[in-house]
Amino acid sequence: MPDTTKLIENLVEKYGKKRESLLPILKGIIEEERYLSEDRMLEVAKALDISGAEVYGTASFYSFLDLKPRGKHIIRVCKTIVCDMKGKNEVLKTIKDCLGINVGETTSDGTFTLLQTNCIGQCDHAPAMLIDGEVYNELNAEKVRNIIKEYKLNRQN
Amino acid sequence: MASQVKRADIIFAPYSEYPYKILGEALKKSPDDIIDALIKSGLRGRGGAGFPTGLKWKFAKKAQGDEKYVVCNADEGEPGTFKDRDILVKVPRKMLSGMGICAHVTGATKGFIYLRAEYDYLKDALQKEIDFFHQHCEKYGLDFHVEIKSGAGAYVVGEETALLNSAEGKRGEPRNKPPFPVTEGFLNKPTVVNNVETFVNAMMVCRIGAEEFAKYGMRGQKGSKLFSIAGDTPKPGVYELELGLTVEELVNEFGDGNTKAVQVGGVSGFCVPSAKFKEKTIGFPGKDDVNYIPTGGSIMLFNHTRSMYHVLENYLEFFEEESCGQCTPCRVGTQQLLKGIKAIKKGKKDPAYLDTLYKLAETMKITSKCGLGQSVANSFCSIVDEFKEEIIY
Numbered sequence: 001m002p003d004t005t006k007l008i009e010n011l012v013e014k015y016g017k018k019r020e021s022l023l024p025i026l027k028g029i030i031e032e033e034r035y036l037s038e039d040r041m042l043e044v045a046k047a048l049d050i051s052g053a054e055v056y057g058t059a060s061f062y063s064f065l066d067l068k069p070r071g072k073h074i075i076r077v078c079k080t081i082v083c084d085m086k087g088k089n090e091v092l093k094t095i096k097d098c099l100g101i102n103v104g105e106t107t108s109d110g111t112f113t114l115l116q117t118n119c120i121g122q123c124d125h126a127p128a129m130l131i132d133g134e135v136y137n138e139l140n141a142e143k144v145r146n147i148i149k150e151y152k153l154n155r156q157n
Numbered sequence: 158m159a160s161q162v163k164r165a166d167i168i169f170a171p172y173s174e175y176p177y178k179i180l181g182e183a184l185k186k187s188p189d190d191i192i193d194a195l196i197k198s199g200l201r202g203r204g205g206a207g208f209p210t211g212l213k214w215k216f217a218k219k220a221q222g223d224e225k226y227v228v229c230n231a232d233e234g235e236p237g238t239f240k241d242r243d244i245l246v247k248v249p250r251k252m253l254s255g256m257g258i259c260a261h262v263t264g265a266t267k268g269f270i271y272l273r274a275e276y277d278y279l280k281d282a283l284q285k286e287i288d289f290f291h292q293h294c295e296k297y298g299l300d301f302h303v304e305i306k307s308g309a310g311a312y313v314v315g316e317e318t319a320l321l322n323s324a325e326g327k328r329g330e331p332r333n334k335p336p337f338p339v340t341e342g343f344l345n346k347p348t349v350v351n352n353v354e355t356f357v358n359a360m361m362v363c364r365i366g367a368e369e370f371a372k373y374g375m376r377g378q379k380g381s382k383l384f385s386i387a388g389d390t391p392k393p394g395v396y397e398l399e400l401g402l403t404v405e406e407l408v409n410e411f412g413d414g415n416t417k418a419v420q421v422g423g424v425s426g427f428c429v430p431s432a433k434f435k436e437k438t439i440g441f442p443g444k445d446d447v448n449y450i451p452t453g454g455s456i457m458l459f460n461h462t463r464s465m466y467h468v469l470e471n472y473l474e475f476f477e478e479e480s481c482g483q484c485t486p487c488r489v490g491t492q493q494l495l496k497g498i499k500a501i502k503k504g505k506k507d508p509a510y511l512d513t514l515y516k517l518a519e520t521m522k523i524t525s526k527c528g529l530g531q532s533v534a535n536s537f538c539s540i541v542d543e544f545k546e547e548i549i550y
Binding site for chain 2: 065
């Protein structure tokens, strides 16, 4: 993990000090640290010369900008109507069983966080989920178990 | 034989010419000629609201500003919609051509594609296409630069002024209108915001001509439209069909033989029960024409195994989470509707309470600030009207 002050410096350099840069910078921090801590938000506020409240107000608006510590891999299972009809509950149950966590929780080793999300535009291949932005669709229990297994085995680093 | 849907093949039809040929040709035409063609074609915005595209471009062209913007709304968040995803993957050059033509018409020099966070996985391939597009802009002498702006997970940002706020790095809350984006949009500069599909269609009007484009469509509707078909159907997917088809024709083609209701236009649209399949037409309504239902493309089919209470509860959970909270009717209304139907279902509230909720939904329609709060009543009232027993018992 890069030095965090350095991380924000790099992001500000990449996207600029304009107000429009706020979202890309926050997303850049999420990419590295998975969530936005109070300290990080204050650092960003200082770097962009806006108030901490502005940064927090913006960050808290968006569901993909987490404000709580998250695991290395964030699983977001779609819960909107079509995925719900096509077996979302089975997908959720399988993940809960595999990882021993409930929705909103993170595994004790900090590897996975399980969340639900609204429509991800995969209704023609429902049920579907995102893991760190990658799409997995046409899910069933077996497929979910294999995906989780693959993440545990191959994506440790 | 039952009447059938009419397929069209404009959007995904393969290019027979070299890349960006149509863009090059369009750049030689005068902006006014292109605007006239768009108006003549009858093209209306494909995101769902249906504003005439030619007029929007005309207003932006007329608007005074040292800098203008062209914005592609790829924040496809309406439940049941996924057609823009297919355009971004399969025919991004047609979309970028449309943006380039819009830049030529309006005099914009900058543009961006607002890509929803859920589609982050499309970003790298899209960026490569944008680089390729820029090479052609340079070749044709078009001073226009496009970038991708990524969303961060918020349905309401699909509303154009909320999108502009989000692109400016702010909370994605809708603005008051007027002023409209064509005069004060991104960074308060004149801005055209169009849906992904609209840009493709604008490009196709330039390619096949307004008359040819307007030949598509039935029952007075113009053009073809992409539909995202999902739910209880044996063949979910993206289909291009002529506008103006009835729900019955759609069900004949895509239903599973047991269709009970069709949700047209996503959760912000209307639920059509089987008794009304024949009379409801998909397209843009004229004045007071209740039998036309517009859609950004979302079509969800439900068969008789589905509980409409469960469907409505799922919708309301969606709205409650996605309401931006800025205005009270929507923030409190979505919460109370959800709480209310749960209480009725559990017997904690009298069935007559549903009438109170109905009035609340109608109040939200006239008092909410943006399309989100205003449209909750569409699905709420259309489901309650037809499936009252299912909601109560």
